[in-house]
Amino acid sequence: MRNEALAGLRDSFAVSPERLRTLTGAFQAEMRRGLAGEPSSLKMLPTYVDRPTGRERGSFLALDMGGTNVRILRAELPGDRTAPRLISAQFSLSREQISTDASVLFGSIARFIGRFLRDHARPGPQKLGFTFSFAIRQTSIARGELIGWTKGWTVEGVVGRDVVELLRRSLEAEGAGEVQVVSLNNDTTGTLMAGAYRDPDCDAGCILGTGTNICYRERTAEIRKPIGPYDREFMVVNMESGNFNVALPRNLYDEALDSRSENPGFQAEEKMVSGKYLGELVRLVVADFCSRGVLFGGRVPDVFLQPGGFGSERLSEIEADDGPEADRVRARLKDWGVEAEAEDARILREASRIVSSRAARLAAAVLSATVTKNDPALAVDHVLAMDGSLFEKYPGFRARMEDTFRELHGAGAGRLRLALVPDGSSFGAAVIAAVSSI
Ligand code: GLC
Numbered sequence: 050m051r052n053e054a055l056a057g058l059r060d061s062f063a064v065s066p067e068r069l070r071t072l073t074g075a076f077q078a079e080m081r082r083g084l085a086g087e088p089s090s091l092k093m094l095p096t097y098v099d100r101p102t103g104r105e106r107g108s109f110l111a112l113d114m115g116g117t118n119v120r121i122l123r124a125e126l127p128g129d130r131t132a133p134r135l136i137s138a139q140f141s142l143s144r145e146q147i148s149t150d151a152s153v154l155f156g157s158i159a160r161f162i163g164r165f166l167r168d169h170a171r172p173g174p175q176k177l178g179f180t181f182s183f184a185i186r187q188t189s190i191a192r193g194e195l196i197g198w199t200k201g202w203t204v205e206g207v208v209g210r211d212v213v214e215l216l217r218r219s220l221e222a223e224g225a226g227e228v229q230v231v232s233l234n235n236d237t238t239g240t241l242m243a244g245a246y247r248d249p250d251c252d253a254g255c256i257l258g259t260g261t262n263i264c265y266r267e268r269t270a271e272i273r274k275p276i277g278p279y280d281r282e283f284m285v286v287n288m289e290s291g292n293f294n295v296a297l298p299r300n301l302y303d304e305a306l307d308s309r310s311e312n313p314g315f316q317a318e319e320k321m322v323s324g325k326y327l328g329e330l331v332r333l334v335v336a337d338f339c340s341r342g343v344l345f346g347g348r349v350p351d352v353f354l355q356p357g358g359f360g361s362e363r364l365s366e367i368e369a370d371d372g373p374e375a376d377r378v379r380a381r382l383k384d385w386g387v388e389a390e391a392e393d394a395r396i397l398r399e400a401s402r403i404v405s406s407r408a409a410r411l412a413a414a415v416l417s418a419t420v421t422k423n424d425p426a427l428a429v430d431h432v433l434a435m436d437g438s439l440f441e442k443y444p445g446f447r448a449r450m451e452d453t454f455r456e457l458h459g460a461g462a463g464r465l466r467l468a469l470v471p472d473g474s475s476f477g478a479a480v481i482a483a484v485s486s487i
Pocket residue numbers: 115182183184199200235236237256258259260261262289291319
């Protein structure tokens with residue numbers, strides 16, 4: 050019965066090579082529709098910035114906000130592509146700060162910046178680049194309205210407002226008026242810019258963390274929908290790819306997760322791929338297996354009872370053990386209050402592998418679709434700048450993505466280079482501040 054249950058699970062999370070190809074084609078069709086301003090699950094948002102030259106120089110501040118950690122840094126760019134000097138600090142946002150109202154959120158952020166400035170004093174005006182890791186409708190490099198929250202954020206009074214203006218006001222109230230907010234960007238754009246600062250072949254940026262999203266470099270003329278003033282030949286486009294929803298192999302667990310989420314009907318791909326949701330998918334599988342008597346003697350252990358209570362970092366720990374007896378999985382389960390037999394631990398680990406493998410395959414497929422839209426034959430090298438805990442820390446995630454590239458492109462996969470850019474989303478904001486101050 051256990052083997053049958055696992056075989057059924059494998060089937061419902063399978064993504065065949067044909068399905069990957071269909072999905073790639075559907076993704077590119079959505080990209081084109083979004084660029085033309087036609088209805089599409091891909092927003093294809095203009096960012097008003099192109100790759101840096103690497104010659105940018107000077108001192109810039111960056112504020113990176115979009116997960117529960119807020120990062121602030123100062124970067125001294127030397128102007129010759131060599132490593133910048135960075136000073137950074139990290140602050141945590143409480144659940145309350147991400148679920149009340151704009152003044153609480155932006156007031157806290159301004160206080161973090163005030164503290165950073167006091168700890169790392171430097172006289173005179175300071176330019177700041179702002180990474181805001183949500184969908185923003187930008188009308189210029191330093192202006193953009195929040196389209197809608199994702200990743201469980203629900204702060205009131207921000208949707209439809211210019212987030213740069215909200216930040217400026219709270220900085221003034223905090224007495225930090227010497228900080229000039231000169232640019233606004235999504236975390237994917239920051240990551241692309243940080244990657245391209247080091248490597249001129251970088252033309253896409255991707256986050257695989259709490260949420261997931263991709264941006265890439267597009268010919269400005271291809272952006273057919275109306276955009277604000279911009280005079281460069283290329284522009285980075287933030288696709289908000291987590292919202293992609295065509296030709297996805299969704300199953301009953303995906304539907305259950307979606308219907309109970311804060312944003313049902315949205316972020317379909319993100320809910321199959323990103324760190325905020327993988328633990329929850331496994332939790333739903335465990336609950337189902339228990340109800341069928343396949344796991345834990347048919348009783349759902351407490352750690353799997355609470356919706357959203359089984360985080361993806363736990364899956365990482367489960368998959369870090371590849372021993373035949375799954376001893377470390379059992380030990381972790383014990384820490385979580387579950388006495389499990391070896392067979393239960395092995396089934397849980399297999400369920401986790403099934404869910405995370407599908408995530409890695411889908412993540413690779415949409416990245417491949419992005420790059421091959423403009424280079425179908427993979428004629429040149431593409432460096433894909435990557436950031437986020439899933440990509441950086443989840444055992445085997447990157448290797449499974451690379452396998453999928455080979456499955457899709459054979460030897461051509463050598464053209465696609467995944468480059469981890471740690472802190473790309475924060476350092477990239479400093480690079481964007483520099484590019485937009487020239
Ligand atoms: C969510 C946000 C998107 C962000 C991504 C990664 O999908 O909507 O803007 O880039 O998470 O943080």
